[in-house]
Each structure stands twice: as structure tokens, then as C-alpha cells.
Amino acid sequence: MVNLILRKGAEEARNQLPDLLEAAEKGRSTIITRHGRPVAALVSIEAYGAAVRQQPLTPVAGSGRGLWGQNSTRTLRKLRDEWSR
Numbered sequence: 001m002v003n004l005i006l007r008k009g010a011e012e013a014r015n016q017l018p019d020l021l022e023a024a025e026k027g028r029s030t031i032i033t034r035h036g037r038p039v040a041a042l043v044s045i046e047a048y049g050a051a052v053r054q055q056p057l058t059p060v061a062g063s064g065r066g067l068w069g070q071n072s073t074r075t076l077r078k079l080r081d082e083w084s085r
Helices: 010-015 017-025 045-053 072-083
Strands: 006-009 030-034 037-042
Touching: 006 010, 006 017, 010 017, 010 030, 017 030, 017 037
Parallel strands: 006 030
Antiparallel strands: 030 037
């Protein structure tokens, strides 16, 4: 069974909120749009909890640990020397 995500405009979602809440309880997500642009998602509490528990990669981004080898100073000097030739 394919679980399609519904898309509703803000006004339509407001008018159908009880039905959308019932759908969310059953695991169906709804994207709420404003002027055709997605602005919010109505999801089951289980899906929300899973998204919150997922660890972000931002703390790892840019750390560069191990990227330049054991002696990063030597590696950077070699790279600078290549550019100054």
C-alpha cells in the first residue's frame, strides 16, 4: 500500500482539520500550503517523534578531523607550495 502525502491549502486544511487529525492518527501526513508553497506538515506523533530523535549532521559538518592526515600543518604547507609554483 502506498502512503501518499496529502497537500492542502491553509484555508482548506482549517476547514477539514478534524478529518486531517484523524488521518494523522492513522499515519497519513498532510502538507499545508500557502499560495501553493509548503509551509507546514501535519504528521502523526510517532512520525514527529522519529524526526526529533534523528541526530542532525550539523555538529559533524566542518570538523575536518582526519581530513588532512596525521600532520595537517605539513599537508597544508605542501598544498601552499603547489600553488606558489
